[in-house]
Amino acid sequence: MPPIASAQSQPVARTVLPDPLYYLANFQRVIQRVYERYDDLLSTEEQDFYRRLQLLSGDAQALYVRLLTRKGPLFRTSKLRYQEISDQSQAVADLVAQQLVIQPSEINLLDTFPLFTKQEWLELLPGAAAQRLAKAALVPLLQSLPEPVQTIIEQQGETLIQLNSSEHFATFCLLYFSNGRQDLTEFVLRDLGVYRYENYSLARATRVFTHREQIDKMLAYYRLRDVLDDLASLSREEILALNTQLPAIACSQQQDKCRGNTLVQRRIERLRLRLARQLERLEAWQDALALYRQCQQQPSCERQVRILHRLAQHQAALKLCQQMFDSPSEAEQTFARQFHPKLLKALGQAATKPAPPALNEVQLFLTAGDSPNVELAAAQSLSVSGDCFYVENTLFLSMFCLVFWEAIFADVPGAFSNEFQTGPHDFYEEDFASQRSQHLESGWRKLEHWQRAPDDLIQVAEQKHGIATPFHMGFMPAPELLKLAITRISLRHWQIIFERLLRDLKENRNGLPDLIYFPNTGGYELVEVKGPGDRLQKNQLRWLHYFAEHQIPCQVAYVQWQ
DNA sequence: GCGTTAAGAG
């Protein structure tokens, strides 16, 4: 059960923000910016929401923001006490006048129950018997009383208020951040220095959503996503009903290739993919197929092929599988090649499984208990003859960001719309590179330069350390590692790796080997460690095959404990 | 009392 916040406790010493009304300033910034930028796309309710906010006193606005950032929607006014709000009663009255807060007349016991402590509820239940029960077990006892909520409110001398119109603020946040994930805490964490964002240009910032329809679909998406939290408990009929609630894919406006449209479309498709996957679990194959056919994104095709195979519709499966040979996605191509023989065999045709390229595989015998995990144990054993680092994706992704920093944060139209972005909106789009060819060129030259002047790389890494990138929240590899990497890995190898990353940042940003090993004898080697029972994953295989194809030194080390 | 969990806040 949610605990009740204490209003009496005094704030403890902590990092201090200069303005005690910092949260109000942040709130106003969001509201104002969205009101200006999305003026013509706001509904009349949202416009009115803005207007009502403007009519509030400072105290009332501040209190409203406090309520927005606390768990509600019901509050005990006695639990709201803020130093910077001088007249709380007046603030509440102002909010009530603008309908931003409601004084509820009739309140459900179940909604009120969490607001009061077990002790407080027990005052309504005479006798020692109830004392021993768990708090939740008091509910049926309280329900048998005439007016439990009214009684406890009077007994505690309490006033309850209910936050209203908070959904409009959620919409404003969606428009400010262009997603439903970030909120006012972004401002605080940035001001505290927890998050640091690159100081990219917002001079040409534009809005992401261009039609009201996109906004409504985004809002519908977030509502439905919450419903899908307990997807596993839904029946086939319920899932199909949810599917019909998904907004139509195509915007009735022309199907622009603008960001807003693609964003909405992909979000909704991801929900449909989840629904289809659940239909598979329920063995509703035809329904699942029907939903998958409406989806462009992965793994739609793969799932369809698998279902058709399971339904013994091998011709249809084969046809779709062969189409996947030409997929722009390497992952889809690989799946198609591997699944193809199975289908041919099912159709009675001769099938030859493509021999996978040979990998450099070795056994590594380690004594158990040295280290908490296999990767570190393997790294430790390799360290006797060189330097070894447990890097996984971090080394190459961080280096990618450092090398192409100017490209990533370049002032490309439509790339940035607010100050809390880890990267441009089109980072994972196909034309990310072509939109920034000049900047990428200078990145390649910078890489060459850093090979001759590693200290320059280390200096830039230090400078960018802590700044959020599309891949992670700002961690850069240690200088020793950077220096070894930039000097031991040849320019050609860097190019080969970065070219693959640039081909498909989303698909190739993972699966890089666990370790990088720099032997004392020179050179380097990438090492994927596999403990007993672990196997190479598909994304790891794709990288390893690519490395093998381009003579990039790598091996798979199978650890056996001794 | 003690450990767990969650709210709240900067």
Place this chain on the structure above:
DNA sequence: TTCACACCGTCTC
């Protein structure tokens, strides 16, 4: 809201 691993059951050789 990501990524990599651990584990389990089934199919195949």
Place this chain on the structure above:
DNA sequence: GACGGTGTGTCTCTCTTAACGCCA
């Protein structure tokens, strides 16, 4: 053994406090 599917821990900002349930 290969392979698919699923669960899990890890990310998560960090710190303080209160409520709750369990145990002695």
